[in-house]
Amino acid sequence: MKPKIFSIIAGIGFAFSGLQSAYAQSAPIKFAGCYDLTKSYGFVTPQIAQAAKDYAKILNQKGGIEGHPVEFLVQDHGNEPQRGIECYEKMKREGAITFDFLSTPVSRAVLPRAMADGQVMLQSLVGRGDAINGDVFKWVFPIGPTYWGQVANDIQFAKNQANGNLKGKKIAFIYPDYPFGQEPIGMLKTLAEKEGFELLLAPHPMPGNDQAAAWTQIRRFNPDWVISWNLSNMHVVASREMKRNGIPMDKYIAVNWFNEVDINNIGPENAKGLKRGTNVVGGQDHPLIQQIIKDLYDKGQGSGDRKHLNDVYYNTGLAIYASVFEGARLAIKQYGWPLTPEKMKKGLESLKNFDAGGLIAPVTVTAKDHGGGGKTRVDMWDGKKWVSQTDWISSYPDVIKQIVDKESAEFAKGSK
Structure with missing residues (x-):
């Protein structure tokens, strides 16, 4: 059976050890979006960030990921590599578990640093095509099709x-x-x-x-x-x-x-x-988008302009973070709390035939293949x-x- 997008929500009832404190039970999971919001990529990054925030809200309404609330942190890097590096360092200090840049030049600039630090770097739809090689790029995940x-x-x-x-x-x-x-x-x-x-x-x-x-x-x-x-x-x-x-x-x-x-x-x-x-289905018919409309936008709680819900870039943001949030769920379920970069890495490498409930082509990520199959239509x-x-x-x-x-x-x- 194919994993469904709601497996994240369905898996929230995982029991934690009695040795874990109440604080650990509710400690947030932070995901960093260092994006170009003002220059070259301002036509797409607001929709991507909006989708990720909306999805985090939906998950938090259901109890978060394995009992932990989700936070999506966003900062502008203006498509400037040095500012991207500065954003990475700031988000690292703030405890982010993954780092996403949505810019080829910025991703290329940050990649050696993230590799040296042992931090999980997302690279969906941007950056180096050879980063699908998990043997070399152990901490980089270009999940989905490379260019x-x-x-x-x-x-x-x-x-x-x-x-x-x-x-x-x-x-x-x-x-x-x-x-x-x-x-x-x-x-x-x-x-x-x-x-x-x-x-x-x-x-x-x-x-x-x-x-x-x-x-x-x-x-x-x-x-x-x-x-x-x-x-x-x-x-x-x-x-x-x-x-x-x-x-x-x-x-x-x-x-x-x-x-x-x-x-x-x-x-x-x-x-x-x-x-x-x-690499993603367009339109608003997908069940997750319908849930977002009903539970957020119809109640005035959306993370941005409602018109973006009919934009394939919004769906792309949901697709990217469906995979990432599912990877976090798998990591905690298999390896326990606290969620470390090493556990997050293994969680993403556990994705198997994950299609986000039909939103994307099925992806299977392994330690050797961080791309997931590279399917498009x-x-x-x-x-x-x-x-x-x-x-x-x-x-x-x-x-x-x-x-x-x-x-x-x-x-x-x-x-x-």
Whole structure:
């Protein structure tokens, strides 16, 4: 039987030893969100934090995690690595058990420090693709698809559409020319050589308002598909440039950072045919979201603007912390209180076929694999709603493993 999202709530009745004090029974579990709330990622981090806080409130209404209240601590790092390090140190002093940064440059800056300290660092949907190697990155958990895995799944989708043969096909990759956008390039080059398709790299400068040169280059290339690692308003700019250059919208496959706000800004009808890779189910139909609406927002107790509940980024926050909170529950249940970083690490490594009640693709995390499987699917906007184009898939595992082993070995060698 698949673990359900409510297993966290259902497991709250665990009996503690009589030797534990009343204080220990009620000591909180703190999770740290050091986020960019003001600069590059302000379009997504408020929804992620709001979801985590709402979920913590729901759990606390039911008695917390194994009898312990949940606290979600948030501080802005402005997408600046040094401020991210300062936030990490502050949250560590405050007793946080996990640390989440939601920024590739900040995650990369903090990672060596967290590794040296033996602190659990979350890295879902950002950061180093090779961090799924639990043998090397013992304290880092990129649970869910890395950018390497996600772009590999996009290529698999294109291959399926070409009846299993990409030879002679053309794929353009448009991206902001900074670490987040550059992350999938090595995987794309490897797959281009393996599958025989022609790859065009089309970078554009930050903050992404000027994409004219990149799209002119893409028009001349005349691709079969355009894989986009754009963010937020960059997608809107891209849609205008596609129209100007006569490039059909149905060739566009966006990274997971594409939401309902972007659809509205492009125009629901104009966006028809556009596709995105995703790791989480959208909409408000999931039972946990319905419970949050009923128990929090209908009573004026939500952690943010109600409109965000219809945003896939909110669902992404729930998905991330469903896995993290379940890992904490497993850690306490299996290894007892107090919850230490080592126990939290083992708890996350105990996740097995966890799908958050159908909110995400099933993830299984082990001591060797901290990614959980890397499954995504491709959805298409039909003018009114998102329609799934694939099942949850995890493609090219052999290629990903080769790159992960190579990159992580270089990291291990350099860190000695």
